[in-house]
Amino acid sequence: MSSTADDPNPVVVTGYPAPAFRSNVAPLLPPFNPPPPPSAYAPPPRDDDTFVLIALAVIVLLCMLTVPIVHHVLRPRIPEFAVSSACVTGFILSAQQQQLSASFDLNLTVHSPNRDRIYYEHVTASVLYASDILSERSLASFSQGKGETTVLRARLAVLGRKYVNSDVVRGIESDRGRGDGAVGFNVRVFSWVRFPGALGTSWYTLSVHCDGVLISFRNGTNAATTGCLLGSAPKKCVVVNSDTSSILNHQ
Template identity: 30%
Template structure:
């Protein structure tokens, strides 16, 4: 006798709740990334980003302003020319090793700028023989207008100044050949000004090298030979 409570084999099982089961889907779901949790930006990181952005903007604006000023003013470095040199009372000794003399220099200083005035606040002149300092002196300050040429005189005196014995002998040899070469440096603190605009003070360096002073035989006086000499200028 057949048991009615057991399902017949070979047939699908009857639904448990009276409804047929849902159909199985063959659709493949790819890997699904769940949304990441939202973390608000840190206040400190935001501050630094804004700070650096503002700093870069300030540098850009400052650079543009400098470029505009340069294009408008077109600043140029002054030029220096040695017009004449007079050496008097040159005397050397080997015991002790000393040098004495008076050097008088006459310079022409030109301001080539059309819109900039130049102010020379502090000026110092130095005299060298073969890279050895012989004398130095402070010069009076002055100022220049635009497109102006100003004369500047410098007198350098050596009174029994020490000079190495080897250099004293070389100076004597040069003098016996008829000429001695000296170097002059001019150091100055300068300012450029145009109307209400003023630039910060700058250090101006002038190099006048190989100034040949010619002597006649057995004379203690000499003068610049070869005509005026243009100096190199750095700022």
């Protein structure tokens, strides 16, 4: 076996490194695994969310209970009217001429059960026998605060021998011919009212009927010219017509 060291003519090899191997095959990628589908199981709500829902439910329930109570307490109520006293003087009835003269002195008590102030304007009072108006007059405007009671003094005069129809004459004579000599008159009160605390600035009509106000003449004869309210108890009145009936609590 020979060695290159012993070869007198050694062979010298020259050249470049062999070029790198290139392949047209794409490199292999790791396999694609799609994400799992969403689970139908929802995680339970957190304690904070549960507390908020319970608090909202409690607030809604309290509002539902509070609104009707506040509405009932603050809702305006119709005032209470009564004839506390009534006297008639100078009562002269001419049956043949169908003429009447008299002077009615009335005290009307008005009580407000409301919490807010009430205003009364264009107040009128009238005295009737049956459905016939004997006298009518305007009264002063007034207002009432919380729970106030006001006494309206009205003097209604039938002067100049007012003509009355035959039914009125016969009815009064029949009433005075009874044992107590009491004649039943009717009192009417009409007014515009305003409830600024509850119903804004609108005005509403109020019509009050005080029927069967019995005036007892002293001697129980047709000659008596003076009489006063029969009994000591006030005659309560009724509000028969009010355009606030849908929103007021009619007592």
